[in-house]
Amino acid sequence: QLQLQESGPGLLKPSETLSLTCTVSGGSISSENYYWGWIRQPPGKGLEWIGNIYYSGSTYYNSSLKSRVTISLDTSKNQFSLKLSSVTAADTAVYYCARRRGGSSGLDYWGQGTLVTVSS
Amino acid sequence: QSALTQPASVSGSPGQSITISCTGTSSDVGGYNYVSWYQQHPGEAPKLMIYDVSNRPSGVSDRFSGSKSGNTASLTISGLQAEDEADYYCSSYTSSNTWVFGGGTKVTVV
Numbered sequence: 107q108l109q110l111q112e113s114g115p116g117l118l119k120p121s122e123t124l125s126l127t128c129t130v131s132g133g134s135i136s137s138e139n140y141y142w143g144w145i146r147q148p149p150g151k152g153l154e155w156i157g158n159i160y161y162s163g164s165t166y167y168n169s170s171l172k173s174r175v176t177i178s179l180d181t182s183k184n185q186f187s188l189k190l191s192s193v194t195a196a197d198t199a200v201y202y203c204a205r206r207r208g209g210s211s212g213l214d215y216w217g218q219g220t221l222v223t224v225s226s
Numbered sequence: 227q228s229a230l231t232q233p234a235s236v237s238g239s240p241g242q243s244i245t246i247s248c249t250g251t252s253s254d255v256g257g258y259n260y261v262s263w264y265q266q267h268p269g270e271a272p273k274l275m276i277y278d279v280s281n282r283p284s285g286v287s288d289r290f291s292g293s294k295s296g297n298t299a300s301l302t303i304s305g306l307q308a309e310d311e312a313d314y315y316c317s318s319y320t321s322s323n324t325w326v327f328g329g330g331t332k333v334t335v336v
Contacts, residue, residue: 145272145327152229152330153264153272153315166323169227202271211260211319212277219271 108132110203110217118224124190128203128217135184136161139208142186144177146199147219154199158206159186193224230255230316230328237334243304246331248316249297254326256297260319263292263301266330267312275314276301303333311335 114126128142135142143158157167159177167175176189190197200221204213231249238244248255248263255261261279264272274283276292279299289304299318303310316328 153317153327155317155325155327158325168324169322210277211262211317212274212281212283213262213264213272213317214274214277214283216271216273 108205108215110205110215112201112203112217112220114201114220114222116221116223118193118222119226120194120224121192122224124188124193124197124201124222124224126188126201126203126220126222127185128187129183129185130205131184134181135179135186136181141206141208142177142179143204143206143213144188145202145204145213146197147202148196148199156188156190156201160208195224198222198224227320227322227324227326230318230326232314232316232328232331234329235332235334237336238303238306239336240306240308242306243302244306244333246301246303246314246316246333248299248301248318248328250299250318250326251297253321254318255294255299257321258319259294261292261294261299262317263290263299264315264317265310265312266315272315306335308335 109131141158144156174191200219202219203217205215263276266272280292
C-alpha cells in the first residue's frame with residue numbers, strides 16, 4: 107500500500123523559505139507515468155493546487171506561486187520536496203503531498219498533511 | 227487561474243439524493259474530461275471519490291456518481307447517509323497545463 111508522509115518545520119517567520127519533504131513508501135517515485143504534487147489548505151478555507159513534478163523531473167506550477175515555488179525529486183531517498191520562498195502569513199496552511207497517475211485526473215494517494223504557520 | 231465555482235452548502239435528508247455543481251470555463255471543465263471530486267472530513271486529508279468526470283476508484287460507494295455538461299460538472303450522492311456529511315471539492319485540468327480546485331461545498335445531512 108502506497109503511503110506518503112510530509113515533514114518539515116511547522117513554524118516560520120515572514121520572508122523565510124518554507125521547505126517540506128514528502129517521503130513515499132510502498133512504491134517508487136521513479137515509476138513511469140506518475141505525477142507527485144503539493145496542495146495546500148489555509149485554516150478554514152479550500153484547497154489550492156501548488157504544483158507537481160513528473161517522474162522524469164518536469165515541473166508544473168500554479169501561476170500565482172510560480173515565482174516562489176520549486177518542486178524537486180530525490181530518487182535516492184524516494185522523496186520529493188517543496189520550497190516556497192519569501193513566505194508571509196498568507197502562506198499559513200496545511201500542506202499536503204499527493205500522487206496522480208498520468209493520463210488521469212485523480213489524486214489517488216495523499217499524505218496526512220502538515221500545518222505550517224508563518225508568524226513573527 | 228480562478229477557482230471553480232461550487233455552492234457553499236448543500237443539505238439533504240437521509241436517503242435522499244443531492245447534486246453538487248462545479249462550474250468553470252471552456253479552458254478547464256468544459257475543455258477536458260479531467261474533472262475529479264474529493265471528500266474531506268474535518269481534520270482529515272481529502273479522499274478521491276470520482277476521477278475523469280465519472281469514474282469511481284475501487285472502494286468508493288456506487289452511491290457517488292459524476293457527470294459533466296458543457297462547463298459544469300456535477301457530483302451526485304444518492305441514498306444520502308450520515309457519513310456523507312463532509313466538504314466536497316471538485317478539481318479540473320486547465321489549458322495552462324495546471325490544475326484548479328473549486329471553493330468547496332459543505333454537505334449537511336439533516
